[in-house]
Structure formats: structure tokens, C-alpha cells
Amino acid sequence: xxxxxxxxxxxxxxxxxxxxxxxxxxxxxxxxxxxxxxxxxxxxxxxxxxxxxxxxxxxxxxxxxxxxxxxxxxxxxxxxxxxxxxxxxxxxxxxxxxxxxxxxxxxxxxxxxxxxxxxxxxxxxxxxxxxxxxxxxxxxxxxxxxxxxxxxxxxxxxxxxxxxxxxxxxxxxxxxxxxxxxxxxxxxxxxxxxxxxxxxxxxxxxxxxxxxxxxxxxxxxxxxxxxxxxxxxxxxxxxxxxxxxxxxxxxxxxxxxxxxxxxxxxxxxxxxxxxxxxxxxxxxxxxxxxxxxxxxxxxxxxxxxxxxxxxxxxxxxxxxxxxxxxxx
Amino acid sequence: xxxxxxxxxxxxxxxxxxxxxxxxxxxxxxxxxxxxxxxxxxxxxxxxxxxxxxxxxxxxxxxxxxxxxxxxxxxxxxxxxxxxxxxxxxxxxxxxxxxxxxxxxxxxxxxxxxxxxxxxxxxxxxxxxxxxxxxxxxxxxxxxxxxxxxxxxxxxxxxxxxxxxxxxxxxxxxxxxxxxxxxxxxxxxxxxxxxxxxxxxxxxxxxxxxxxxxxxxxxxxxxxxxxxxxxxxxxxxxxxxxxxxxxxxxxxxxxxxxxxxxxxxxxxxxxxxxxxxxxxxxxxxxxxxxxxxxxxxxxxxxxxxxxxxxxxxxxxxxxxxxxxxxxxxxxxxxxxxxxxxxxxxxxxxxx
Numbered sequence: 001x002x003x004x005x006x007x008x009x010x011x012x013x014x015x016x017x018x019x020x021x022x023x024x025x026x027x028x029x030x031x032x033x034x035x036x037x038x039x040x041x042x043x044x045x046x047x048x049x050x051x052x053x054x055x056x057x058x059x060x061x062x063x064x065x066x067x068x069x070x071x072x073x074x075x076x077x078x079x080x081x082x083x084x085x086x087x088x089x090x091x092x093x094x095x096x097x098x099x100x101x102x103x104x105x106x107x108x109x110x111x112x113x114x115x116x117x118x119x120x121x122x123x124x125x126x127x128x129x130x131x132x133x134x135x136x137x138x139x140x141x142x143x144x145x146x147x148x149x150x151x152x153x154x155x156x157x158x159x160x161x162x163x164x165x166x167x168x169x170x171x172x173x174x175x176x177x178x179x180x181x182x183x184x185x186x187x188x189x190x191x192x193x194x195x196x197x198x199x200x201x202x203x204x205x206x207x208x209x210x211x212x213x214x215x216x217x218x219x220x221x222x223x224x225x226x227x228x229x230x231x232x233x234x235x236x237x238x239x240x241x242x243x244x245x246x247x248x249x250x251x252x253x254x255x256x257x258x259x260x261x262x263x264x265x266x267x268x269x270x271x272x273x274x275x276x277x278x279x280x281x282x283x284x285x286x287x288x289x290x291x292x293x294x295x296x297x298x299x300x301x302x303x304x305x306x307x308x309x310x311x312x313x314x315x316x317x318x319x320x321x322x323x324x325x326x327x328x
Numbered sequence: 329x330x331x332x333x334x335x336x337x338x339x340x341x342x343x344x345x346x347x348x349x350x351x352x353x354x355x356x357x358x359x360x361x362x363x364x365x366x367x368x369x370x371x372x373x374x375x376x377x378x379x380x381x382x383x384x385x386x387x388x389x390x391x392x393x394x395x396x397x398x399x400x401x402x403x404x405x406x407x408x409x410x411x412x413x414x415x416x417x418x419x420x421x422x423x424x425x426x427x428x429x430x431x432x433x434x435x436x437x438x439x440x441x442x443x444x445x446x447x448x449x450x451x452x453x454x455x456x457x458x459x460x461x462x463x464x465x466x467x468x469x470x471x472x473x474x475x476x477x478x479x480x481x482x483x484x485x486x487x488x489x490x491x492x493x494x495x496x497x498x499x500x501x502x503x504x505x506x507x508x509x510x511x512x513x514x515x516x517x518x519x520x521x522x523x524x525x526x527x528x529x530x531x532x533x534x535x536x537x538x539x540x541x542x543x544x545x546x547x548x549x550x551x552x553x554x555x556x557x558x559x560x561x562x563x564x565x566x567x568x569x570x571x572x573x574x575x576x577x578x579x580x581x582x583x584x585x586x587x588x589x590x591x592x593x594x595x596x597x598x599x600x601x602x603x604x605x606x607x608x609x610x611x612x613x614x615x616x617x618x619x620x621x622x623x624x625x626x627x628x629x630x631x632x633x634x635x636x637x638x639x640x641x642x643x644x645x646x647x648x649x650x651x652x653x654x655x656x657x658x659x660x661x662x663x664x665x666x667x668x669x670x671x672x673x674x675x676x677x678x679x
Binding site: 015016018019022023026027147148150151152153155156159160162163164166167172262263265266267269270273284285288289291293296300303304307308 | 461464468472473600604623629633637
């Protein structure tokens, strides 16, 4: 177990190095258009060269990679890059990426946390009910709901909520008028009004996956011999489900929850755009549309890092929860 | 006694008699009504995609074919938008865009993915290690972020991918030579099958296909790893078959079924992916009648916010129907193959 965790931990820097290298080289495929976008209509060869020099774009491929990563001197002679927590600055707005991340990270984190809580609430209890009462109308309702939740795209649902919320109830998310999401410390009610629907829309698909897996996993476990033994001992149903069945049934569910967090990251990019939340996903999207590739490069790396870290936590948690699994 | 023997002989000869195929299919359909509904949904959308020209009432891109911003009516079943474009025609035509992008993405993705997966699994060793680490690092990005990153690179007007598709040739800098790989304009830039900006649409499909390829390669490699231990592979090698021949004639046919299954799983995901990135405004060019683009178009959204809900409602409904259809059919197949797991797992996370 300890060796397994250690090995996984040692693998992370390697994977991240590979990811960073791929990210960097991929964004170098694009011909030198970045400098041309920057100077716009007044582009002269001299101006392009100056801009390139200012951002270190005239340097060699590995020099650029090293300085972005933070193992080699920058164009101004300092060693400061991603490893030191310096994600560079925007090519177009010249704002530092770090500052933007500080402003935007809380938005995305709150959205994701709320979505995760909602998807657990809407996924696990219905899944359990449907598994211990298979074939009943209740089970049928849960299953139809789950297939609908999976099938309706989150962004479509979000647009519908905004559209019909406005025309039927005269309601729209508070951040539509003010242009910014109120932090939870300032006004919790307004904050929840802002985040509830985006989180709900984001969580439905994940809730459905969790619900379906909880159901099938619990159904599977309930057929085991030890459950039959528990029944014949005369235990009450509640204690069989809660004390005996659920523990084993939850192991695959936990794995899928971990895997869904990746979907949550991707989904937040889309949902932030639907509900005009200024989070990390929105930042990535705006930068891609503006072709602010230096920002895109750093953000993509950050997203990948978080994702790899979550996957590690899931794997380690899995090994810890299920002692039957031995990693050689 | 003699009669029974004759019957036994007949049974041995013809096999145990079974109900005719159509009756067995009917019985299967009866046991999976939701699966049949799903098949109908998929059929409906395929029909719309194929015969859009005959179903559409107007040109989906033509403005002022009717009154401006009018709700559903007999002459415009899904209403019109602020420019007087017919939403019904756009929604019907969207099926064709979705299918063209989805199918091209799957075709490109599963072909490339299986080729990489087969080579990786078959050769093993250093080739496998390099390819698998490459796939590891591609899987390290959340799917949507990977797709957006690919789009950011290939979506550019002068991106090498678009240049290549315009004029398929390879420049060998160190030789100063250019090797043409195909005639210029194999993939035309103009309107094909009524789809405007065909080249740009195909580039989007290729980007999605690249993400599909990563997933396919991983799964196919796993299958090949166990396949290549089979005796017949060794027999083929003993008979002097080349590696290429073994991969093509002995390994590929055995993973083909798996690849077909993967394609059906990835097709709705690819359609959703196209809708999602077009919704975000980085997919198909503006004005293309794609469902995702129609839902995400800022002026459509503003219009819907002000009361003209139909301009976003119907394209999204069509998209939901496709995805629902595939999910229902997928569930039905899972039930048939393993009745114990009614309604378990699966799904398309993150969209």
C-alpha cells in the first residue's frame, strides 16, 4: 500500500513534465500569428520583432520552454515560471495570469463543490431506494429520471432555465444584473441564488451516473451469500442495507465519483459560459476566443494538474477502502 | 420408435427449430420497449439528416423568409428568429451537420485510434511505452479542456491542419522538396451537401476525432495484448507472414467488433461535443445551422431571454432527442447482454 502510493506520487512529476512539454510544443505549432494579433493593423516587421522580443518569443524552443516552466532564465534574466507559481502574463491585456486566477478560482471552486454535493444528494439516495425496491413504480421513476438527466445536455438545460425563468417567473440570476457573483462571505443568500442553478444543471448528469451505478452495484451486492445469511439471521432490512450491503456497494460508486470530477471540470467551463460566471473555465474560453495563447497554455496545464491530482486521490482512496485490492 | 428416430435425425440435420427471425426480433422489441423508442429517435434524426432538402420549408440560412421573431405557426412550425430565418428548417438541417461531424469524427478517430492501439499492443516494448505515455499525458487533460486546446491550435485560419487540408502535401524542409499526398481541394472549402464552410466543419470533426482516437487506442491496445498471445498469431508468423500482414489480417478482424461497439458509444459523445464547442462559439463558423451554435448564439440567447424561446428550444430538443435515443438503445443492449444490471453505469459525463 505504502509502496503503491509512493510509486504513484513519483509518477506525477513525470507525467506533468510530459504534459507540460506537450502543451508547450502544441502551442508552438501555430505560426507567429500571436505577435501579429497583438499589434493589429499597425503591424510592421519591426513592431512584430519588438513584440516578439518583449515576450521572449524570438528565443529558441527549449529556452522558451525552460523559462515558462521556471528552470531557465526569463527574457528579463530572472528564473520565474510555472514551478514558482508564476503563470506568466496575458499577451493581449498584459495582466498577470496569477492575479486573474486569484479572482476566478473561488468562483469555479464554489460551483464545483456545490455541484458535487447536489449530485451526491440526488444520486445516492434515489439509487439506494431503487435498488431495494426493484420493479416498483418508484424504481421506474428513478430510472426514467436518470436516463433523462444523462441525455439532456447541461448547457441546453441552463439556457432553458434562464429563458423560461425570465419569461414565466420574471426571475434571472442576480449576477446577470450586477455582472459579478457575490462572494458567500458577503451575502450568502444572494450567493446561493447565483450558484444554485448552475450547480444544479452541472450536477444532473453526474447524479444520474452515480444513481445508476449505486443501483446496479447495490443490486449485485444484495444477491451475495452473506446478505442471505443476514436475512436468515432475522436482521431488519434497514440494518442489512446500511450495515452490510452499502459498505461494499459504495466502493465502485466512489471510483465513479472521482472519475466524474474530471467531467465536473470540463462541465464547469461550459456552465460558467451559460450563466456568465467569471470563473476559470470562462477565462480559458475567453482566452481561446481572443487567441491569447500564452494564457491558454498556462491554464490548460493547470487544469491538467488538478485533474491528475484528483485521479491520484481517487486511486489511493480506492486502494485504502478496498483491502482486497493489492497493487503489486 | 422409428418415428422418433426420424425426428431425431431431422433435428440433428436442421438443428432445433426456432421461431422465424422476424418473430424473435418482435419478441425482443416487446421486452425492450424503451430501446425501440430509442431506435425510432435515432431513425428519425437519420431520416432528417438524409432527406433534409425535402423536409425543410426554406433555406436554413436565408433571412426574411417570414415575419420577424414570430412564434410557432402553420407556415413556420418552430417560429422565426429576429432576421426572419425559419427555425424549423435550421433544426432539420442541424441533423445533417450533427451527423456529418459525428460520423467523420468517429471514422477518423476510430481508424487512427485502432491503428495506434494495434501497433502499440502488437509491437510492445519501446514503441508501446512511448505511445502509452503519450496517451497517458493526453488523458491527463479533462476531455472538454483537451478538446478546447485542440480547437485553439487547429481552429486558426492559417493553422497547419487547415493548410494541409487545402493542399495535402508535405514540405520536407531539409530536402527543399514538396511531396503531394493528394489533389488540392479534396475537401472543398465551399458548400457541400448544403453545408456551408465545409472545410471548417470537417476541421472541427477532426479535432473531436483526435480526442476519440485517444480513447479508442487505449481500449484496442488492451484487447490486442491478449489477442497476440493466441496460437494462430504464432502460426501466421511461422508461415512467414510479415508484421503488417499479421496486424491487418489476423489481429484487426478480431478487434473489429470491439471497434464497432466503441463507435456506437462515441458517436453520441462526438455529437454532444460538437454541440458543446459550437455552443461556446469556438466550433463551426458563425451562421452554420448547427444545433449547438443555434443554442449558443449570443443574439439567439438574448432573443430567447426576451421571450422568443423557440429559437433555442427546438434545436436543443433535437439534440436531446438524439442523445436520448442513443442512451436508450445502449441501455437496452446492456439489458439484453446482462439482465442483472438493468440500467447501470454508462452515460456521457461532463457535457
